Amino acid sequence: MLLKIWSKFSKSEFSRNVSSQILGTAVAQALPFLATPLLTRLFTEDDFATYTSFFAVASIFGVAAGGKYHLALVLPKEEKDANKIFVLSVYLTILYAIAIALFLPLFHSFFPENLSSVLYYVPLYVLFFGIWSAYINVSIRHKTFKTNAIAKVLQAIGYIVTAIGLGFSKIWLYGLVIAKISGICISWLFLSKKSRTRFSLVPFRSLKSVAKTYIDYPKFGIWPAFLNTISLQALVLILTKYYTTDDLGYFGLTLMVLSAPLALIGASYKDVFYQKIAALMNEKRHHEALAFFRKSALALIIMGIPICLVLYLFGEPLFGFVFGEKWERSGLFASILAFSFVVKLVASPLSSIFNATNTLRTASKWQVLYFISTFATLIICASFLKFSVEKLLFVYVVHECILYGIYLVLQYKTLKDSKVI
Structure with a gap:
């Protein structure tokens, strides 16, 4: 079978x-x-x-x-x-x-x-x-x-x-x-x-x-995407301002390595998912679109969990072995960020739901919330509480899991409530 x-x-x-x-x-x-x-x-x-x-x-x-x-x-x-x-x-x-x-x-x-x-x-x-x-x-x-x-x-x-x-x-x-x-x-x-x-x-x-x-694409797409990208780069901007150049360099390698599986699975899936879901909605095959969304979310979770476990359990020694001992700190950063990696891997590719259903206003509201909460959290922790880099990353992971969980729920609800584009 x-x-x-x-x-x-x-x-x-x-x-x-x-x-x-x-x-x-x-x-x-x-x-x-x-x-x-x-x-x-x-x-x-x-x-x-x-x-x-x-x-x-x-x-x-x-x-x-x-x-x-x-x-x-x-x-x-x-x-x-x-x-x-x-x-x-x-x-x-x-x-x-x-x-x-x-x-x-x-x-x-x-x-x-x-x-x-x-x-x-x-x-x-x-x-x-x-x-x-x-x-x-x-x-x-x-x-x-x-x-x-x-x-x-x-x-x-x-x-x-x-x-x-x-x-x-x-x-x-x-x-x-x-x-x-x-x-x-x-x-x-x-x-x-x-x-x-x-x-x-x-x-x-x-x-x-x-x-x-x-017109909705520039009207409702630019500012939310602008805010989202600033939010995604928030750690880099905060590390640039409040932490050492070495910490930024180590994080840069972490970011480069974590981006590889995100692009491999997430970006690849997003391109084809967008075309497929847009076609289903154009043809008014609403129930098939919902089923396709659920299967896609499950498939992304299954693909993301093994990568998360490897990073969490072996990040530091793995980075030291592959990139040189001086880069073990990058592996430590990767092990902390492992769980936020999974939620992004699932929610990001499926976000093209808002483009396919032409409901960019819903996405823009979440982007504003994400932008405000991300910078408020990081600035408070870095500037006022004077957290170490490791503590800052732990707080960031909790924030990402909550916000991207909300994002995934909004995607499903938007698709469920949309009968036609």
């Missing part, structure tokens, strides 16, 4: 798409992970601290790239409308990157001295990331998940080759930062070559109709 069920599942289009995404992302995550033991020996704690701070700032600014219109690319029934959304997203990304380049230097004094100079790379990252995101969502619309998978692998290879080259040569500052930008640029160029959709210059006025139809 179990073999029959597995055989049926493995032959379905959804399972093939998930397999393609997971395989591609597995390779894309495995390559940097395999290279990290070398990178930890080529770069110092300060280098990892700089990269971690840069990526936190770049991620925050990156959420508004394209006005979030790229997330609507899977929804239009007509291909011509999807093409207009794609062009609109690229236009807005370019304008936004230029605006960041012009105005971000005015605020360098608000950032730590060791970070201010690397901020000049932020507009370049945002530009490539925004265009890359548009192409990724075009690929999701056309169900070319193998192309997505290859693009992610190329991004990883570009990052690794650049980082190792700069690490050995020592000819350029911020080697990890430049490697990150190089990787995403290579991936974008590959996607643009393989995509059925071609960018072409069209008048802004011809894009007004789709901009108005999907």
Whole structure:
């Protein structure tokens, strides 16, 4: 019986798409992970601290790239409308990157001295990331998940080759930062070559109709995502301000390693889940959508628990063995964060429910709650109570489990109450 069920599942289009995404992302995550033991020996704690701070700032600014219109690319029934959304997203990304380049230097004094100079790379990252995101969502619309998978692998290879080259040569500052930008640029160029959709210059006025139809994406998507990204980077920002550069560097490696399984399982699942759940809702197959949501949540829990246990039980010695003894502290951080990892792994991929059901207002309310509670908790613990890093992380884990538990309940309730998009 179990073999029959597995055989049926493995032959379905959804399972093939998930397999393609997971395989591609597995390779894309495995390559940097395999290279990290070398990178930890080529770069110092300060280098990892700089990269971690840069990526936190770049991620925050990156959420508004394209006005979030790229997330609507899977929804239009007509291909011509999807093409207009794609062009609109690229236009807005370019304008936004230029605006960041012009105005971000005015605020360098608000950032730590060791970070201010690397901020000049932020507009370049945002530009490539925004265009890359548009192409990724075009690929999701056309169900070319193998192309997505290859693009992610190329991004990883570009990052690794650049980082190792700069690490050995020592000819350029911020080697990890430049490697990150190089990787995403290579991936974008590959996607643009393989995509059925071609960018072409069209008048802004011809894009007004789709901009108005999907106005909820920038209107209700940017600020919640902006707040969410700041919240996700809250630990980095707090560690940058209140703790030592070494602690930030150690946490940077922890974050890099924990991001690998989150991207492998979570991000891969999210892309295919979004396409599938949107199709079910478009076809008004409401009960099937609910069943699919429950099965997806259970599958993510089953995949996350073994990783959580390994990190919790063996994090410190494992990091010391793989990355070098000086990085054992990163393993200690990973063991503390293990349980928050599981709740994020389950709730984050399923959050595309709000996009598929066009109920971004519900998501935005949770994002505001998450933002306020995260910063209030961390600032009180770091600034007023003067907690050690370890204590701060314990409090953070409790907070994450509660807030993401609420998020998961909201996702299910939103889907249950939504009959049509």
